[in-house]
Amino acid sequence: MFKKKELRLIKEFAISDFKLKYKRSVLGYFWSLIKPLLMLATLYIVFSVFINLEIQNYPIFLLLGIILWNFFAEATSSSMSSVLAKANLIKKVSFSKSTVILASCLSAFLTLLINIAVFILFMVIFKISFSWTALLFPFYLIEFIIFIVGISFALSALHIKYRDIAHIWEILLQIGFWITPIIYPLTKVSFVYRKWYLLNPLARIIDDSRNALIYGIAPNLADFSAVKHIFITIIICILIFIFGWRIFKKMSHRFSEYL
Amino acid sequence: MKAIEIKNLNKWFEMNSMPTLMDNVASIFNKKEKKRIHALSNISLSVGSGEFIGIIGANGSGKSTLLKVIAKTLTPDNGLVNIYGKVVPFLELGLGFNPEMTAKENVLLYLSVMGLSKKEINKKLNGIIRFAELENFQDMPIKDYSSGMHARLAFASAIRAEGDIYLIDEVLAVGDASFQKKCFKVFGELKKAGKTMLLISHDLSIIKSFCNRVILLDKGEIVSEGRPDSVIADYKKILGEREILQEEKLQKRIEELEALYHKRESCMVQMLSDKTGLLKELENIREEINWHKNKITPKRFGSNIIKITNVELFNGQSKKTNIFRTGEKIKIRILYYSYKRLENPEFGISIHDNNGLWIFGPNTKYEKIKFLADGKGEIGLIIEEIPFLNGTYLLTVAIHNYNRSEVYDYIEKGIKFEIQNKNQKEEFGSIRIPYKWRFNIKNGKT
Numbered sequence: 111m112f113k114k115k116e117l118r119l120i121k122e123f124a125i126s127d128f129k130l131k132y133k134r135s136v137l138g139y140f141w142s143l144i145k146p147l148l149m150l151a152t153l154y155i156v157f158s159v160f161i162n163l164e165i166q167n168y169p170i171f172l173l174l175g176i177i178l179w180n181f182f183a184e185a186t187s188s189s190m191s192s193v194l195a196k197a198n199l200i201k202k203v204s205f206s207k208s209t210v211i212l213a214s215c216l217s218a219f220l221t222l223l224i225n226i227a228v229f230i231l232f233m234v235i236f237k238i239s240f241s242w243t244a245l246l247f248p249f250y251l252i253e254f255i256i257f258i259v260g261i262s263f264a265l266s267a268l269h270i271k272y273r274d275i276a277h278i279w280e281i282l283l284q285i286g287f288w289i290t291p292i293i294y295p296l297t298k299v300s301f302v303y304r305k306w307y308l309l310n311p312l313a314r315i316i317d318d319s320r321n322a323l324i325y326g327i328a329p330n331l332a333d334f335s336a337v338k339h340i341f342i343t344i345i346i347c348i349l350i351f352i353f354g355w356r357i358f359k360k361m362s363h364r365f366s367e368y369l
Numbered sequence: 370m371k372a373i374e375i376k377n378l379n380k381w382f383e384m385n386s387m388p389t390l391m392d393n394v395a396s397i398f399n400k401k402e403k404k405r406i407h408a409l410s411n412i413s414l415s416v417g418s419g420e421f422i423g424i425i426g427a428n429g430s431g432k433s434t435l436l437k438v439i440a441k442t443l444t445p446d447n448g449l450v451n452i453y454g455k456v457v458p459f460l461e462l463g464l465g466f467n468p469e470m471t472a473k474e475n476v477l478l479y480l481s482v483m484g485l486s487k488k489e490i491n492k493k494l495n496g497i498i499r500f501a502e503l504e505n506f507q508d509m510p511i512k513d514y515s516s517g518m519h520a521r522l523a524f525a526s527a528i529r530a531e532g533d534i535y536l537i538d539e540v541l542a543v544g545d546a547s548f549q550k551k552c553f554k555v556f557g558e559l560k561k562a563g564k565t566m567l568l569i570s571h572d573l574s575i576i577k578s579f580c581n582r583v584i585l586l587d588k589g590e591i592v593s594e595g596r597p598d599s600v601i602a603d604y605k606k607i608l609g610e611r612e613i614l615q616e617e618k619l620q621k622r623i624e625e626l627e628a629l630y631h632k633r634e635s636c637m638v639q640m641l642s643d644k645t646g647l648l649k650e651l652e653n654i655r656e657e658i659n660w661h662k663n664k665i666t667p668k669r670f671g672s673n674i675i676k677i678t679n680v681e682l683f684n685g686q687s688k689k690t691n692i693f694r695t696g697e698k699i700k701i702r703i704l705y706y707s708y709k710r711l712e713n714p715e716f717g718i719s720i721h722d723n724n725g726l727w728i729f730g731p732n733t734k735y736e737k738i739k740f741l742a743d744g745k746g747e748i749g750l751i752i753e754e755i756p757f758l759n760g761t762y763l764l765t766v767a768i769h770n771y772n773r774s775e776v777y778d779y780i781e782k783g784i785k786f787e788i789q790n791k792n793q794k795e796e797f798g799s800i801r802i803p804y805k806w807r808f809n810i811k812n813g814k815t
Contacts, residue, residue, distance in 0.1 A: 203483070
């Protein structure tokens with residue numbers, strides 16, 4: 111899909127985005143660590159001291175949910191505004207616009223990598239050993255990235271034409287935080303609603319990632335419903351990607367007129 | 370070898386280019402015709418590799434839009450655009466630099482966008498900074514740069530982006546004279562290297578000196594194309610016509626208002642009862658007439674060694690007027706004041722009709738009239754039988770020195786007179802020439 115030239119461009123954009131984000135701040139890159147940790151501390155105090163959810167290894171459980179959610183929220187909202195932020199360049203030079211979106215996702219991914227390093231540190235501190243199922247995590251991450259890139263393409267294209275999208279997305283992210291199993295486990299959701307609840311691919315990916323990294327549970331391939339679960343997740347992610355990509359392709363050549 | 374080929378290119382702009390979601394929902398139910406501007410219409414253009422093409426035209430004629438389409442930052446609505454080679458656009462004085470980043474970071478990002486590899490970029494980076502004369506400021510965020518520094522950096526980066534086709538939109542507006550000189554030198558080098566360039570500039574001398582072909586755009590169409598001199602002449606003509614058109618519009622409005630004035634005036638005579646209201650209205654109309662009149666101030670210039678103090682027109686009965694009949698006697702009386710003793714000044718008169726056609730232009734030099742001007746004086750021109758038919762005519766009065774190297778005073782189309790024949794219904798044309806109808810004319814003999 112991409113030539114060497116475009117890949118190089120994505121890299122340069124991501125690096126400059128990452129640098130710009132922390133330019134002139136005293137703590138610099140540390141902010142990308144402090145943000146999830148502060149969120150972790152707050153939510154931990156609320157949901158284990160004030161309201162006890164009684165979950166095994168709750169800090170770790172919560173931390174993984176938060177960093178995956180933050181990756182999603184950061185990648186999608188920064189992609190959405192990235193085209194507008196590069197309006198100057200897009201109006202004057204012609205180049206592949208998708209590189210801008212992919213660079214924003216890549217920049218958010220760099221933050222995720224730092225956070226994952228912190229997560230591993232926490233695992234060590236809480237003396238939880240990794241089982242072989244941790245090897246499944248990269249696979250879930252790939253699903254997640256496909257999903258995120260698809261959403262980002264759709265959002266950024268629509269945002270250029272309809273500025274209302276920015277506000278709508280802000281509200282959806284707020285709602286999404288609560289209808290995704292971040293502070294509570296999937297098992298707390300009643301069976302009656304779970305079918306609908308699992309239409310949210312984030313719920314699937316976060317739950318699967320926790321099983322793989324924290325609880326050492328792999329999907330049982332002998333069980334039909336487990337296989338179905340995997341395939342449906344993949345299909346949802348790919349459909350969203352195709353949907354996003356097509357919207358983006360259709361609108362991207364008109365960007366400079368709407369900017 | 371071709372560099373650019375454009376066939377039947379059209380581009381429209383929508384008036385409301387920023388619809389909200391609500392607008393879109395509304396347009397499903399309410400199919401309204403959208404207001405559009407035809408920015409480029411049926412442009413066909415073929416540019417050979419190595420050509421330097423100038424694009425000229427008034428503001429809003431579509432010059433920048435055309436370059437943006439070639440740069441592919443705008444998509445044409447229909448038509449064919451083929452580009453053979455790498456395009457380096459330099460539009461609207463910038464390259465989309467990020468103000469928070471330093472010069473080096475910006476150049477790096479820009480050249481990456483232009484498809485250069487990190488290795489090539491590193492090789493060029495210092496050269497670009499040096500060309501832009503920014504060695505001492507290279508690690509500063511460019512938002513702290515002056516506009517000149519910014520433009521220099523942008524120009525230096527664009528020129529070094531290794532393109533085949535350069536699109537340059539009004540670059541030379543910024544930058545001091547020495548930097549401009551440098552730019553011109555680079556243009557020369559690019560020309561020598563066989564690069565193609567499309568150059569927009571309002572500075573016609575730049576166009577003349579660099580371009581081997583010029584394109585004139587007017588209202589989104591190519592109206593003239595060819596050698597710089599002839600196209601620039603066409604451009605000047607368009608600009609002139611536009612000015613005349615503007616004056617004609619004002620003239621027409623004045624006539625309308627004058628007619629209204631007379632109508633209302635006669636109304637008032639009839640209806641003395643509603644005196645106060647009509648008087649007020651008359652005053653308002655008169656004010657508007659004067660306001661419009663002030664806009665067509667006659668052009669007047671000269672060194673004022675002799676000044677025309679007054680020009681008066683008289684008819685055969687020596688009555689001052691500016692309305693005459695065909696065949697009537699006209700006396701033009703020019704009063705002047707000479708601040709110096711001047712030998713043999715030349716007096717001239719020109720008469721134009723309302724469409725700007727020059728009809729008549731007598732002068733004292735042609736008649737070898739010599740005289741001395743000192744202090745107050747007057748000179749007259751008598752036309753025994755004015756041959757013009759109905760219309761408005763404009764009088765130009767001028768005083769030169771004898772060999773016309775100096776203009777003393779020149780009032781262009783400053784005096785207006787009218788020819789009005791009450792029963793000129795069957796007499797057509799502009800002037801009356803003495804004639805007779807004869808029958809049986811054989812071999813031209815009567």
